[in-house]
Amino acid sequence: MKNVSTEDYLSVIYKNQNEAGEIKSNLIADKLSISNAAVTDMVKKLSKEGLINYTPYKGISLTQEGDSYAKALVRRHRIWELFLFQIVGLPWEKVHDEAEKLEHCASDELINRMEEMLNFPEFDPHGDPIPDKNGRIPKRPNHFPLTKADVGAIVSVQRVNDSDNQFLAHISNLGIDLRSEIFVKEVISYDGSMVVECNGRTFTISQKAASNIFVEKAG
Amino acid sequence: MKNVSTEDYLSVIYKNQNEAGEIKSNLIADKLSISNAAVTDMVKKLSKEGLINYTPYKGISLTQEGDSYAKALVRRHRIWELFLFQIVGLPWEKVHDEAEKLEHCASDELINRMEEMLNFPEFDPHGDPIPDKNGRIPKRPNHFPLTKADVGAIVSVQRVNDSDNQFLAHISNLGIDLRSEIFVKEVISYDGSMVVECNGRTFTISQKAASNIFVEKAG
DNA sequence: TCTTTAATTTAAGCAAACTTAAACTATTAG
DNA sequence: CTAATAGTTTAAGTTTGCTTAAATTAAAGA
CATH class of the missing domain: 1.10.10.10 (Winged helix-like DNA-binding domain superfamily/Winged helix DNA-binding domain)
Structure with missing residues (x-):
């Protein structure tokens, strides 16, 4: 290490x-x-x-070696994130920073044990893929930013940008979760904001926020 | 921090x-x-x-300040230990070293959340007391080393020395756990080893091992 | 009390990972 | 093709926490 x-x-x-x-x-x-x-x-x-x-x-x-070491780090990070989110119940916007610190100091044994507890998950709480023990990275679904969704479409959230806690707290507040379904009611051409329905609530989401939410067509 | x-x-x-x-x-x-x-x-x-x-x-x-900081560290350490033992299922002899690393990099929020998950525990997996948020340390039961137990006595394990993993793995192997009841059948005066019965098994335990197990009279 | 020994501190120096400022390359615009 | 600029590297110096070796202090026995 x-x-x-x-x-x-x-x-x-x-x-x-x-x-x-x-x-x-x-x-x-x-x-x-x-x-x-x-x-x-x-x-x-x-x-x-x-x-x-x-x-x-x-x-x-x-190098090859650097790459696989980095993959192992990403693996640690994302397993920690999911563990903190799912088992410990930490809120969405807090898991990244906490995992950032923890990833440097857990043994492989602990990481593997957590992975087992989580039933060998493929994606972290933000929808990012978790490399397995051999560095294999699950294929991500075809997704695109919410800003590209058509009016009238129903899409489901596949991934969100994990680099901004304020953003995460914001959309979490709006009731948007991983796997949430979003119905696009209207796009305001003036500023690109969107009127959407999600989990029974209708609200407006800014272009900035929407561009950090990645979705696929619901089916 | x-x-x-x-x-x-x-x-x-x-x-x-x-x-x-x-x-x-x-x-x-x-x-x-x-x-x-x-x-x-x-x-x-x-x-x-x-x-x-x-x-x-x-x-x-x-100083006062140093002491309360140190207590907070002990608190973090012991909460991690119990969490790893009880929630994650890491073996007895591994939790100490893992907690040693993790205690330096978890936020107070995470520590408090784990404490809550564990239902505000008073003792760690080795029987050491866990200071609460205010630095209050639970009173430990009156205990003494197993070596001091009388022949014929039944005692219950209250605390074990956590500083030697080999020791922990050893007694764990013998089936000795926190709260285990031990019946002292015989003391070999030659080397101080003891013949005991624990969880239905009879075996001999060395003086060295027995001196690191702390017990009280079973009642 | 004096001397020996054990514990502790000082002195000098090292490695890691950073800083600022100056020097250098590479790229791109005219 | 040259000059300006953006990006990168070198040079010199800092801080943190360590090292070994030498010097100092405290304690304990004669």
């Missing part, structure tokens, strides 16, 4: 790499709220340890 | 202070497996922060 700092770098790289698997050092500094110089230092070190590929002034990407 | 290192020092001081509330720097170094010089450094720092009382070459003791 690596130290917290190393794990943070690997997580950030994994989560923010582009389609080609690359990431700017800039972005790492940004996400971790540290200086670029610090990133350069660390990136050299991680490269020496064989966790990332790095050529100065060129790109940064995970 | 303080950093892990500070928390470790406070825990060790709290757990190893004598009746007068004092501890030798020596012992801290020993328990944390670090040098005496490192302890001196840190002790100065903690003193500056108002967590301990310290005069060079004289004793080290917790």
Whole structure:
């Protein structure tokens, strides 16, 4: 098991790499709220340890080893999230930050035991996929942002953006949950907000909020 | 919330202070497996922060603030232990080490929620008392080491020493649990080992093991 | 009381992970 | 194709918590 700092770098790289698997050092500094110089230092070190590929002034990407370590971290994080949500009953918007801390210090044995208690789940409370012990990642359903749903359509929530607690608390307050069905009644063309019905209540949701809710056609 | 290192020092001081509330720097170094010089450094720092009382070459003791912080740490630790044991089902001998890591990174909200799930327990899986939110520590029953039990007596296990996993695995294997009743059949004067009956099985337990099991007269 | 020994502190130094400021590359706009 | 700018790296320095070795203090026995 690596130290917290190393794990943070690997997580950030994994989560923010582009389609080609690359990431700017800039972005790492940004996400971790540290200086670029610090990133350069660390990136050299991680490269020496064989966790990332790095050529100065060129790109940064995970090696095979770095990638599977990062996947294991994501696995830990998401199992913690689901455990805290489902077993402990922590609210939606709190599980991410709590899991962020816990993921660095639970043994594999504990993680596996929790996974078993949760009956080998495929998705975390925000709808993100949980890699299994071998790094296999469940295929996600085809989903699109709620903003793209047609007026008159009924869609079901598949995933929500987990990076903003205020957003989560907000939609939770509106009664929107994972698997909730949403009926799109109207789109206000002026600002892109939508009038929707969900769990028997009708309300307006802003474009900003809707763009962070991912849905598929209900069927 | 303080950093892990500070928390470790406070825990060790709290757990190893004598009746007068004092501890030798020596012992801290020993328990944390670090040098005496490192302890001196840190002790100065903690003193500056108002967590301990310290005069060079004289004793080290917790201030009021340090003491209540340490109690809160013990509380976290023991709630984690019981949670892992009772809810998650981790074996006796594994909960201590796991809790050691987790206690540093759970929010108070999570700790309180777990306490609630456990129905405000008074003792951890080893029989050690759990301080409540206000730092109140449940009174422990009058107990004594099994080695002091008379031949012919029936005693019940109240507490076991939690600092040695091998010991815990061993007695767990013998079928000894918290609240188990033990009937003392014979004491072998040669080596102090005891022939006992517990949960329908008769076996011999060494003096070493028996001295780490604390019991009271069954009634 | 003096001396020996054990415990503790000081001194000097190290590694990790950060900082700011200056120097360098790469890219892109004219 | 060059110059400006955005991104990245180097250099020098900081903090935290540790190390070993040397110096100091306290305690205990002669």
